[in-house]
Amino acid sequence: MIAAIVLAAGAGKRFGAQKLVAPLRGHPLVRWAVMGAIAAGVDDVVVVVGHDAASVTAAVDGLPVRVVRNEHAAAGMSTSLAAGVRTLRPGTRAAFVVLGDQPSVPAEVFHSLRARYEKERGKGEGKGSVRVVVPRYAGERGNPVLFDAAVFPELLLVEGDRGAREVVTRDEKRLADVDFAFAMPADVDDRAALDAAERAP
Secondary structure, eight states: OEEEEEEEOOOOTTTTSOGGGSEETTEEHHHHHHHHHHHTTOSEEEEEEBTBHHHHHHHTTTSSOEEEEOTTGGGOHHHHHHHHHHHSOTTOOEEEEEETTOTTOOHHHHHHHHHHHHHHTTTSTTOSSOOEEEEEETTEEOSOEEEEGGGHHHHHTOOSSOOSHHHHTSOGGGEEEEEESSOOOOOOOSHHHHHHHHHOO
């Protein structure tokens, strides 16, 4: 089983409001990120909500996902990461960590990361040394990232308002990059970025 954890518990301070429910091409922003994970064909999608939980939950209503509320969202992104990992179903082999404010990740990114993971792991448990698969956009590492279950305990130990970057870079020997020629899909951090996403083809 391959899962996706969509981090959608932020307060959107730089945006000045709850950006995850801001309209983008007919849908709330977060819904695009969640639909991208679903389109990748993962077996389980967990959406972690926190700030404005009711409105963010409503934004993904009707989609085949499980919504988990992070009661400690104010303590930072790491708590949402942990909440998502703890909610994964038994037997989950690996999980994508997906940003709820990154609405335009192409499906090919998810498919390519998973294909590389399966290749490196030998399509069986206990084979290969790769535990983390990362996209590299025009030479720059970004998101989403695919983590093997062996790394989940490390994700639970991340603290503060940060994601899993330290886990990604901890051991290059267990890390595989997948290169893409295009630029990193943009995060929507402010209203100018939302306007740019609205204009994007």
